[in-house]
Amino acid sequence: MNALDQRPIRILVAKAGLDGHDRGAKVVAAALRDAGFEVIYTGLRQTPEMIVAAALQEDVDAIGLSLHSGAHMTLFPRVLDLLKAAGADQVLLTGGGIIPDADMAKLGEMGVGRLFGPGTPLSDLVAYIRTEVAARREVGSA
Amino acid sequence: MDSPSPKQPSPEQHAAAIRAGDRRALARGLTLVENEGADGAALLAALGSVGSAHRVGITGPPGAGKSTLVSALVAAWRADSRDVGVLAVDPSSPFTGGALLGDRIRMLAHADDEGVFIRSLASRGAFGGLAAGVYDAADLLDAAGFDPVLIETVGVGQAEIEISRAADTTIVVLAPGSGDVVQGMKAGLLEIADVLVVNQSDREGADALVAALQSAVELRDAVAPPIVKTVATRGEGLAELRALVDGRAAAAAGELTARRLARARARIRAAVDRRRADAFWNAADGAQAQALSEAARGVADGSTSAAEAVARLLGGESA
Structure with missing residues (x-):
């Protein structure tokens, strides 16, 4: 095992788009910190460009987007495209909010990770990110 | 490996x-x-070899407006197209190792500016409160052409003493109501300041704080640091603050100043201490960890003194 595998998981948590409902994002950020993650919280009204620029500078393992505006079919693919363009497609893109199941499935096909609806136990989220990041770090260092 | x-x-x-x-x-x-x-x-x-960038430490109590001031300072240098690096250090939880790094929220104005590189560092339990890798991280930003490199830490406890070693210029930020001056003196906050900033100086009590700081720093043997009043949210006082920092950078340029010598010493010592401690506690057979557990039980139940336990552990090291 090398040193990189043991470092804490770094995740960027942001609110994308124009809605101002950041309570969920703050609760999630605090829960991830308590799970031992290093959480970079960038707050409200982030454009995909801002989110990806920050994720690259911070060299995060994952991005968690919170979205309640209905713009998920625009914003998630845009972030994914920007990550790919930067050659950073090993970064896990996950998130949550009010997102219909059919849309979640479509986004999943595009390469977005699991998305979590209201009422998801925080432990599910933590377990998912741990497993997924471990697998991606493995691939990255193979 | x-x-x-x-x-x-x-x-x-x-x-x-x-x-x-x-x-x-x-x-x-x-x-x-x-x-x-x-x-x-x-x-x-x-x-x-690196080390030409001017390193500026910014510290002060929580809520004084450090991140906002950093953002305003970055803007002041960007006006002249200087590439600015920022290291924002926040504490890791000693219990879970997790950290909530929120300084970027106050720096969103620079979010898509290629000439600004912001990195959040968790302290990860480093001695002195400053992230262990911060010296190295500053070197990397320096090598990448960022000058100045700003290092922001939350000023509670020992972190500010460490930062004064890592930085060429240390700015201590206070705000009216962010703790009285005597507390600042106790913590050593005023002694490490090369520049004192009274931020949020449009608030009540700002002039009283400036006056109190003035009399406090006059008591020092060393040259009294300048005191600058700012309102970081509006950019007020930033030109003066930037000019002060640039003046110090010009004075220090090219010289191996006493400060940099002290920084190198502290850095080497910290690395040696860390490595020795790691080697001691993580001995391959795990014997020291077990000895610690045993010694701890003895001290807890009163059958040995802590001093005896220490002597026994260290005796084992030299054997």
Whole structure:
């Protein structure tokens, strides 16, 4: 095992788009910190460009987007495209909010990770990110 | 340790990419040095000599407006197209190791500016409160062409003493109502300040704070640091503050100042201390860890003194 595998998981948590409902994002950020993650919280009204620029500078393992505006079919693919363009497609893109199941499935096909609806136990989220990041770090260092 | 995969560049290639301004290479490099592993050490060795960038520490009590001031300072330097690096250090939880790094929220004005590189560092339980990798991280930003490099820490406890060693110029930020001056003196906050900033100076009590600081710093043997009033949210006082920092940078340029000598000493010592402590506690057979548990039981139930336990543990080391 090398040193990189043991470092804490770094995740960027942001609110994308124009809605101002950041309570969920703050609760999630605090829960991830308590799970031992290093959480970079960038707050409200982030454009995909801002989110990806920050994720690259911070060299995060994952991005968690919170979205309640209905713009998920625009914003998630845009972030994914920007990550790919930067050659950073090993970064896990996950998130949550009010997102219909059919849309979640479509986004999943595009390469977005699991998305979590209201009422998801925080432990599910933590377990998912741990497993997924471990697998991606493995691939990255193979 | 692990043999490099085809995807990973050699330390020399990686260092060259950082010097050439490749931001992804810089971000990856920061991760390597932050983890203090063999890969980070190899990268630093390949990078060779750095140290021309002026390093500015910004510290002060929570709520004084440090992040907002950093953002305003960045804007002041960006006005002249200077590339600015920022290291924002926040504490890790000693219990879970997790950290909530929120300084970027106050720096969103620079979110898509290529000339500004912001990296959040968790303290990861480093001695003195400053992230262990912060010296190395500052070197990388320096090598990538960022000048100045700003290092922001939350000023509670020992962190500010450490930062005064890591920085060429230390700015201590206070705000009306952010704790009285006597407390600042107790913590050593005023002694390390090269520049004192009274931020949020449009608030009540600002003039009283300036007056109290003035009389406090006059008691020092050393040259009294200048006191600057700012309102960071509106950019007020920032031109004056920037001019003060630039003046210090010009004075220090090219010289091996006493400050940099002290920084090198502190850095080497910290690295040696850390390595010795790691080697001591993580001895391959785990014997020391077990000895610690036994000694702890003895001290807890009163059958040995702590001093005896220490002597026994250290005796084992030299044997």
